[in-house]
Amino acid sequence: LWPDDYIEWARQSKPELIRVIGEALLALAGPSRGRPTGSDLAREAARRAFVTADSWRRYPSTIVDQQQFRRLIGALGMAEALWLFLDHEYVATQIQQLSSKRRLALLLRYVARLSPADAGPVLGIPLEEVRRATLEGLDGLRSLL
């Protein structure tokens, strides 16, 4: 079982996690895609975030307080939501309309989950440009949805 603190932190983090994920999905997809799929994606992203957090039980006392746990679970949830969002059947077809650099940047960062430093050599561009291409990819994708 988790340490008692973690259990309480996890219980208290659930609503905020769902809110954070919902906010991100709305920002990405807008009402047209976010409404029909938002709740299902949010549920699954949150579930996966907690599975990852659960695997951290083997590293006791690593998370020092509730605020840090909250930020951890939020970041994990966001990463899962991005993955699920880009993997969504409709979104995946729209990604094809992005330029190859932006498309690859998005996939390397959020599907393969590489850091900008690791994605840079694959794309053949410096770190800052990876960040820029990823941001432009997300923004461009929003315009397509």
Added chain:
Amino acid sequence: MTTPTYAIPADEQDLLGNLRIADKQHQRPDEALADETQLARARAWLSRLLVDFRAREVHTDWLCEVYQAKFRPPLLRRLCDGLQPPQPATDLRFNHHTLLAEPRVDQVLKDGVNVLPAEDVGAILLNPYALWDLADRIDNELPQHWLPLLDQVGQQIMRDWDIELQVPGMP
């Protein structure tokens, strides 16, 4: 599963209508907030908008309708990898479109919307740019003052979306 439709409550709808009229007549939306009850209602609704994306979305739809203008929410700072989010193009048909001054933003993050005078409350409620930027700052920085309200909204979303979240490893 379809998410329930979210709507602006009737009292808030009336309040916003009055703000819009005062803004149109004298460029002074705060004239509609002279009464303490109305000001309190406006502050409560503004707080809600800043933490609840569903409320913010329907409120923004209303703004777009009354000003016959367009607004595209900015990308969240959380999604920008440390870069400045691209700013949405400003539609000048919105009567209010400048961001809140940084010292005011800091005050709101720290102490909530009660620090704002009626003039600012009225203007922000009619300004999608300031509204979404301030909301994003709260979402990104999670200031202590806002945590209880963020939790409340999260619980409401879980109920509305019928989400029962079982945490693995928990008894």
